[in-house]
Amino acid sequence: MIQVPGTLSLYLGKQFLKYVAVIFGILMTIIFLGDFIEALRRTADRNDITIMILLEMVMLRMPTLAMKLLPFIALFGGMLTFFRLSKSSELAVIRASGVSVWQFLFPSLFIAFAIGVVVLTIINPIAAAMQAQNDRMEAKYFETRSNLLTLSTNDLWLRQVDENGLAVIHARGAVNQGIDLTDVIIFQYDANDIFTGRIDAGQARLRPGFWDLTDVVITGPDKPAERRDQLELPTTLTILQIQESFASPATLSFWDLPGFIATLEQAGFSGDRHRLHWYSLMAGPVLMLAMVLVAATFSLRSLRQGRTVLLVLGGIATGFVFYFMTDIIYALGLSGNLPIILSAWIPAVAITLFGLAMMFHLEDG
Numbered sequence: 458m459i460q461v462p463g464t465l466s467l468y469l470g471k472q473f474l475k476y477v478a479v480i481f482g483i484l485m486t487i488i489f490l491g492d493f494i495e496a497l498r499r500t501a502d503r504n505d506i507t508i509m510i511l512l513e514m515v516m517l518r519m520p521t522l523a524m525k526l527l528p529f530i531a532l533f534g535g536m537l538t539f540f541r542l543s544k545s546s547e548l549a550v551i552r553a554s555g556v557s558v559w560q561f562l563f564p565s566l567f568i569a570f571a572i573g574v575v576v577l578t579i580i581n582p583i584a585a586a587m588q589a590q591n592d593r594m595e596a597k598y599f600e601t602r603s604n605l606l607t608l609s610t611n612d613l614w615l616r617q618v619d620e621n622g623l624a625v626i627h628a629r630g631a632v633n634q635g636i637d638l639t640d641v642i643i644f645q646y647d648a649n650d651i652f653t654g655r656i657d658a659g660q661a662r663l664r665p666g667f668w669d670l671t672d673v674v675i676t677g678p679d680k681p682a683e684r685r686d687q688l689e690l691p692t693t694l695t696i697l698q699i700q701e702s703f704a705s706p707a708t709l710s711f712w713d714l715p716g717f718i719a720t721l722e723q724a725g726f727s728g729d730r731h732r733l734h735w736y737s738l739m740a741g742p743v744l745m746l747a748m749v750l751v752a753a754t755f756s757l758r759s760l761r762q763g764r765t766v767l768l769v770l771g772g773i774a775t776g777f778v779f780y781f782m783t784d785i786i787y788a789l790g791l792s793g794n795l796p797i798i799l800s801a802w803i804p805a806v807a808i809t810l811f812g813l814a815m816m817f818h819l820e821d822g
Contacts, residue, residue, distance in 0.1 A: 465551070470564035472542060473749075477534030477572075481523075484530060488522055489515060499599070506598050517591035520584030521707050524576060524741075531569050531745045532776045535752025538565065543756070558816065562753055569749045573742025581738060582710035589708035613638070617694050622647040624690075628661070631726060636696055637662050641670070643690065653677060656690070663699075667691050706734035714738075729797055733790055736801030744805040750812025751775055757819055779808055 496511045542548045551561050615626040622645065629640035643656040659672030668690040675683040703726070709717055714735040718728035755772030783804040790800025 465556075465561075466564045469542075469561060470568050473535065473538045473565040473568055476537040476541065477530060480534040480537060481530050484526055484533075485519065485523060488526070489519060492518060492522070503598075510594070510598065514591055514594050517587040517594070519587075520580065521588045524581065524584055527573075527576060527741070528744050528748045529776055529780075531572075531748040532752050532772065535565060535569070535749040536756050536772055539753055539756035558753070558757070558819070562749070562816075565749050565753075566746050569745040570742045573745035577711055577738055577741055582712060585708055585710040585713075588705070592705065592708055615694075615699065617692050619691070619693055620648075622653070623650065624692075626661070656688070658688070661690075663692070663694065663696060665695075666693075703731075706731045711735065711738050729791055732797050733787060733801050736798050737787075740802050740805035743809060747805060747809035747812050748776070750816055751808060754812055754815035754819060775811075779804065 493511065493515050496515055500506045500511060539548070548561070552558075613628045613631055615628070617624050617626065624646070625644040626638070627642045627644075628638035631638050638661040639659070641656075641658040641661040643658070643661075644652065645654045645656070647653050654675065654677035656670065657674040657676075658670040660670070662669040670688040670690060671686065673685040673688045675685065675688070703721065704717065706714070709731070714731055718731050718735070721728040721731065751772060755775070786795065786800050786803050789795040790797050795803075
């Protein structure tokens with residue numbers, strides 16, 4: 458077998474990087490403009506949010522959006538690379554010299570996989586920190602629901618706000634996905650943030666419209682303690698709101714997710730959503746490699762068969778079908794119909810096998 462010279466490999470790798478950068482620049486420019494226009498629309502009647510604040514928030518979201526688009530960037534960048542090399546007859550000369558399709562694909566495959574590893578280990582923590590800052594700004598300027606719940610290794614803190622003021626709930630643990638809290642202390646404040654009382658309870662169960670407290674002791678400034686077997690404390694919170702109050706997986710780095718998942722499950726909540734995100738991040742480098750295989754499949758087939766437009770559209774359609782199928786598989790994982798690790802890895806493995814099968818057929822046929 459003829460070995461690919463280092464100079465040729467370097468050249469092919471540079472071509473792939475160049476066109477990936479071109480696609481990256483085009484897509485991110487479109488995404489930036491669209492996001493910025495949407496931000497302007499949201500703040501059309503707001504005088505307290507300046508253009509600079511909007512620009513900062515949009516820029517904070519860009520790394521997370523870029524990570525979501527990265528497989529498509531690899532797909533379109535790979536297709537553009539192979540079309541350009543074929544149009545200039547460079548691939549024909551390379552193949553005529555005895556180089557197999559796998560040999561001239563190797564530089565692009567290696568670079569795509571390396572980009573995925575760099576994104577996973579270095580870019581992802583940066584993107585997560587920027588997304589967390591964006592979420593804080595969203596909560597500040599757009600009054601979105603945020604920071605309802607905070608977890609530590611042994612404690613759970615929950616805050617609820619209503620027309621009567623603020624209640625800060627502390628519990629030692631939770632069961633039934635947060636429906637039942639144990640060893641509960643509730644600190645109550647009025648609308649002016651003045652402390653009005655404290656409620657201690659052995660257990661608190663969330664029911665529609667109220668907390669059902671048992672083994673209750675009520676204390677407050679300048680009044681004796683009052684004991685009750687049961688107390689109903691009004692609340693507007695729902696179990697869905699509590700579960701959605703956890704830090705979004707996108708705001709936690711790849712390195713921090715395992716510890717957060719352990720804390721989440723130790724507190725009595727499900728960590729499936731965060732575990733799915735963690736596994737899908739690990740599958741990212743394999744997915745990048747798979748997209749280059751798909752790009753090569755459709756690009757090279759179009760040149761052999763003379764149906765360029767049709768097969769290019771086929772490559773693009775494959776990418777979007779993959780995107781929607783991924784959402785379906787993730788939903789199956791979160792619903793418990795598939796193991797979480799399988800639902801995270803199936804899309805990357807499936808598209809890799811598809812690309813390999815098509816390339817073997819192309820090379821042998």
